[in-house]
Amino acid sequence: MTFRRRDFLSLSGAAAFATALPHRARSAEPGVYDLERFGNARILHITDTHAQLLPGYFREPSVNLGIGAMAGQPPHLVGHAFLDRFGIKAESADAYAFTSLEFEKSAARFGKLGGFAHLKTLIDRLRNEAGPRNSMLLDGGDSWQGTGLANTLRGADMVEATNLLGVEALTGHWEFTYGEETLRNNLARFKGEFLAQNVFxxxxxxxxxxxALDPASGRVFKPAMVKDIGGYRVAVIGQAFPYVPIxxxxxxxxxxxxGIREQELQALIDSLRSTEKADAVLLLSHNGMDVDLKLASRVHGLDVILGxxxxxxxxxxxxxxxxxxxxLVTNAGSNGKFLGVLDLDLAGGRVRDVRYHLLPVFSELLKPDAEMTGLIEKIRSPQVAGWSGKITTIDRLLYRRDNFTGTVDQLICTALRREFDAEIALSPGFRWGATFLANQPLTMEDVLAETAITYPETYVSRLTGSEIKNTLEDVxxxxxxxxxxxxxxxxxxxxGGLSYSCSPSESIGRRISDLKLDNGRAVESHKHYSVAGWAAVNPQQGMPVWDVLAKQLGSAKPRAETADNVALRGVTGNPGIVEQ
Amino acid sequence: MTTSIGRFPVTRRLVLRGAGFVTLAGFGITSFAPAALAAANDKYPEDAFRQKDGKEAIRLLYGRTAEPSDQIKLDAPEIAENGAVVPISVSTSLPNVTSVAFVVPANPNVLAAYYKIPEGTMPDIANRLKMAKTSSVIALVESGGKLFSAAKEVKVTIGGCGG
Structure with missing residues (x-):
């Protein structure tokens, strides 16, 4: 890797977009997406779109704590600390896109983000600007899951949409939850490469x-590809989510x-450099940002990790x-809200300089691509007709993303407890799931956008207090x-039905305390409690969670769980939590 | 004995890696290479395998403490996909290796496996260790009369709830 200190000064160019964006995106000049021409290879990166074919809302977290060495470091910044770190003006369109501040007010001003027809327009424009054969489009995975449509079609809709978008390489995470047969069938129709150096x-x-790809290595998928871009050889290695079977x-x-497979990765980078004569080596990663930051410190020869x-x-x-x-390590958000633009200035055998921009995809600033609009309509119409009826309206913002709780999950926990007459409910802390504004009709399609997975079965079981505590400690x-x-x-x-205190900076076994039921009684370690849940790793038989949620939402006025059922300790002053 | 090396796929891997010139004496491989076992000619380190404490097991086995070495390549997952069979392998460029041992301090019996390595053998071992909970895994390599080690923490989790 050949970056020098002065190369990083140019990276401050990444923030230029933030300050250049007009106060009110809706009335913005067409120049919002004008990027200064730079370098000779343009790499475009989407990740974790979670099958959001249509524009939508997605509230970024107000709690995203970093502990220990990660405290106060990206990505563990929220709210004003985030704005300060990246030079974004409060109440701007960017502040709305990147943080949870004034979310509902800003949502009304700046509208929805993402949507594949809008993404297509922006991607095509940026590729045209770079010139023919000077660009590449990469998808970091979690592309095939996140809607009822994708779950029903088992990702086939997203294969078509990403083909039309022009995705050239993909790695995976939720893609694997459809199982090998579906994965391979989908990949047979996918026009890009599926890359995963860490699946054996x-x-x-x-x-x-x-x-296997080749019996000698035991690798299941192609680990990397090399593309000629503007006369230079750009290598892309795929890194799937390392903990799929866990x-x-x-x-x-x-x-x-x-697994992360550091040693295999290093050997691969070395061979791409020496044998394949790559001028740049990129890692298309589904590790997560903290893992990528550590990996970047331990492996050498990667120019950029697109995370x-x-x-x-x-x-x-x-x-x-x-x-x-x-x-360099990036992370490009989720739900189709953002497009990462990495402009590389390549010289023989090295990257001379880079510019990176993470562009929010403001759907009101982009004319939807007609062909993609048509494709989405064609795929969606037959499927969603039965999901469009109003189930209920909810009087508050529905979102999931936060470290400990989300209003969507409170509804799910309430529904599970009622359905099974359970004392306690557990619901997984996924980071996908759409955001819905208050007092809007909620449909089955919306319910599925919070719950659609291939193992949605609910369960109720009897667990001891210590088993419940151990589960919380483990997660x-x-x-x-x-x-x-x-x-x-x-x-x-x-x-749901439970409250506890959490000290994130402690070690396992010492973080969780003060477990109490809603009636105020302390949870006793040897006593048994009825616990309802979904998305268990062991096979379950209960009704899919979306049916439980729809049934309970439709049957009665929803009752709110207490939202403040987790008391945090030892996080005062941590910029990963928005001050109330 | 907590190693599951007797399972055939692992045995096969060892055979392939050894390419015919390995004579491996692995305690617990009852159906494998009886000639090598006989050749090893050392008695089974029963006391060491009974130990609950890692340091004591190492003392009983080797009578000394180990020093860390970057010439030992220990390959183990960061998080186990199945705690009952955690694939762990070790190879080393250290010269004159006479034995390799695996210690898992958080296991009920800390010494998981012990291999005598006859002269001229390539020290490259892949085995599976059973791990009840998160623990460091220590690989010990006896080389030229000295003892070296490498360690890695392997997390054992109940799973679920991934992003």
Whole structure:
């Protein structure tokens, strides 16, 4: 890696967009998306679109705590601390896109973000500006999941949409939860490359002759590709989510083993540099940003890590030094809200300089592409007709993204407790899920946008108080472990009927305390409690959670769970939490 | 004995890696290479395998403490996909290796596996260790009469709830 200190000064150019954006995007000049021409290779990056084909709302977190060495460092900044760090003006369109500040007020002013027809327009424009054969479009994964449509069609809608968008390489996470057969069928129709250097056959599967890319390495998928861009060789390595069989039911990927695979990655980078004569090496990563930041410090020879998974919309590339020089780390948000633009100035065998921009996709500033609009309509119409009836209206903003709770999850927990007459409900801390404004009709399509997964079955079981505490401790450690490699990138499991205190900076076993039921009684370690939930890694038989939620929302006026059922300790002054 | 090395796929991997010139004496591989076991000629380190404390197991096995070495390549997952069978391998460029051992301090019995390495053998071992909970995994390599180690923490989690 060949960046020098003065190269980073140019990165401040990434913030220029923020200040250049007009106060009111709606009335903006067409120049909002005008980028200064730079370099000779333009790499466009989308990630974690979660199948959001249409423009939508997505509220960024007001709680995204970093603990220990990660405290106060990107991506663990929210609200005004985020604006200050990246030089974004309060109450601007960018402040709306990148933070939760004044969300509802700003949503009315600046409108929806994303949408594949709008993305298509922006991508085509930026590629045309770069000139023919001077650009590349990459998708960091979590493209095939997140809507009822994608779940019903098992990702096939997104294969068509990303083909039309022009995606040239994809890596995966939720893509794997459709299982090997669907994954391979979809990939057969996908026009780009599916890249994953860190997915291998298990020893058993290899012994039994399961399909691999090459038996010698045991790799299941192509690990990397090299594309000629403007006369230079740009290598892209795919890094799938490293913990698929841990975070999801192993039955979806029984033959495959994952992991970060640092050593294999280093060997691959070295061979791309020496044998393939790559002028630039990029990692298209679904590790999550904290993992990518650590990886960048331990592996050398990567120019840029284009990251996803943790849904962190970070306007600048973060420079990380390692034994070979410097690697830049980005993370490009979620739900189609953002388009990452990496302009590389390539010289023989190295990257001379870079510019990075993370552009919010303001749908009201972009004319939707007609062909993509037609494709989306054609795919959607037959499927969504039955999902358009109003189930209810909710009198508050519905969102999920925050470390500990979201209003959507409070509704789910309430529905689960009522359905199963359970004392306690648990709901996973996913980071996907649409945001819906208050007092709007909520439809089955909306309910599915919060719940559509391939293992939606609900359950009710009897757990002891200590089992409940251990579950909370385990999930909390996946969020706040001091070692990023021991984090899985989701948020804390959501709870209903229960309250607790959490000290994120403690170690596992010591973070969770003061567990109490809603009636004020302390949870006793040996006593049994009825616990309802969904998205278990073990097979369950209950009704899909979307049906439970729709049934309960439709049957009675929804009752709010207390939203402040987690008391945080030891986080005063942490810029990863918005001051109330 | 907590190693599951007797399972055939692992055995096969060892055979392939050894390419015919390995004579491996792995305790617990009851159906594998009896000639090598006989050749090893050392008695089973029963006391060391009974230990609950990592340091004591190492002392009983080697009578000394180990010093960290960057010439040991220890390959283990950051988070185990299945705590019952955690794939862990070790290879080393250290010369004259006479034994390799794996210690998992958080396991009920801390010494997980111990291999005698006959002269002329390539020290490259892949095995699976059973881990009840998150623990460091220590690989010990006896080389030229000295003891070296490498360690990595492996997390064992109940899973679920990933982004």
């Amino acid at each position: 056959l298990t020893d058993e599967a290899a012994f039994n002759g399961a399909k 975070a999801h039911p192993k039955r979806f990927t029984p033959d495959w083993t994952f 996803g998974h943790t849904h962190d919309a970070i306007p600048q590339a973060i420079a990380v030094t390692n034994s070979g020089g410097t690697t 909390c450690d996946n969020l706040f472990n001091a070692d990023p490699y021991h984090q899985q990138g989701g948020d804390m499991v959501r709870i």
